[in-house]
Amino acid sequence: MISGKTTLFAVIGSPVDHSLSPAMQNAAFAAIGFDGAYVALPVAADELPQAVRGARALGFGGLNVTVPHKEAVVPLCASLDDVAAQVGAVNVLARHARGWAGFNTDAPAVRGLLTDAGIGPQSRALVLGAGGAARAAIWALVAMGANVRVSARRAGTADALARDMTRTLELPEGSIRTVDWQGVAPEAIQSDAIVNATTVGLSSHAGELPALAWKTGQVALDFVYGETAFARSARGNGARLVTGEQVLVRQGALAFKIWLGRSAPEDVMAKAIGRHGGK
Numbered sequence: 001m002i003s004g005k006t007t008l009f010a011v012i013g014s015p016v017d018h019s020l021s022p023a024m025q026n027a028a029f030a031a032i033g034f035d036g037a038y039v040a041l042p043v044a045a046d047e048l049p050q051a052v053r054g055a056r057a058l059g060f061g062g063l064n065v066t067v068p069h070k071e072a073v074v075p076l077c078a079s080l081d082d083v084a085a086q087v088g089a090v091n092v093l094a095r096h097a098r099g100w101a102g103f104n105t106d107a108p109a110v111r112g113l114l115t116d117a118g119i120g121p122q123s124r125a126l127v128l129g130a131g132g133a134a135r136a137a138i139w140a141l142v143a144m145g146a147n148v149r150v151s152a153r154r155a156g157t158a159d160a161l162a163r164d165m166t167r168t169l170e171l172p173e174g175s176i177r178t179v180d181w182q183g184v185a186p187e188a189i190q191s192d193a194i195v196n197a198t199t200v201g202l203s204s205h206a207g208e209l210p211a212l213a214w215k216t217g218q219v220a221l222d223f224v225y226g227e228t229a230f231a232r233s234a235r236g237n238g239a240r241l242v243t244g245e246q247v248l249v250r251q252g253a254l255a256f257k258i259w260l261g262r263s264a265p266e267d268v269m270a271k272a273i274g275r276h277g278g279k
Contacts, residue, residue, distance in 0.1 A: 013066035070132025077102035089132030121145030129197035201228030
């Protein structure tokens with residue numbers, strides 16, 4: 001039962017009506033007997049600063065930040081953890097004496113999941129997208145010692161992202177290469193891992209991915225959960241799929257630990273996602 005003693009948490013973004021984070025985190029709170037409640041709050045881009053300040057003023061214990069705010073929320077943080085500072089994107093806010101502390105749990109979540117899937121040093125990886133999720137994926141892959149290529153619908157954004165991450169991660173110039181969006185198939189089939197870090201599949205307005213070529217044994221990681229076209233294509237062509245649900249649970253468990261200072265019941269979180277199934 002929600003009372004005046006209940007600590008509130010939320011995911012903010014646009015859209016958030018599809019989000020499974022409330023089901024997942026509320027199940028985790030219940031499992032450990034924590035008096036907390038987690039909700040999804042739609043926040044327009046031009047209202048982000050007011051929303052972030054308002055949530056703190058209202059006593060929220062923490063926030064998740066999703067599309068399209070992961071980069072825009074960075075300057076609104078009083079502090080950043082090392083990963084968030086290097087990635088240049090934040091997906092978790094925790095209360096800090098001077099405001100919100102910003103964290104990035106997407107990046108370590110992706111690193112762990114791809115490592116579990118067999119991706120490691122010298123693997124070749126293709127990242128699709130140029131937003132906050134793509135930044136997290138690039139950080140993870142570089143940390144694993146992989147060779148990274150990036151492709152985005154707008155060529156200029158991919159080039160800018162590659163330059164920025166190369167500089168931030170102190171890599172030799174040219175370490176992160178870009179690939180033409182419409183001609184990505186030859187790169188895709190040579191890659192050991194393909195990451196969909198776009199919003200394609202999140203809504204009907206997100207466009208389409210370019211034609212991809214697959215080979216058996218590749219690893220495909222989708223940031224978007226549900227039965228997306230990317231997920232169907234990966235499965236249908238023999239790739240080992242890391243689902244958006246798996247990413248959601250792993251990053252959510254890391255957020256839970258930041259907020260509450262204790263390990264999350266990941267099995268409970270995964271079961272909650274399974275019960276609510278997809279978008």
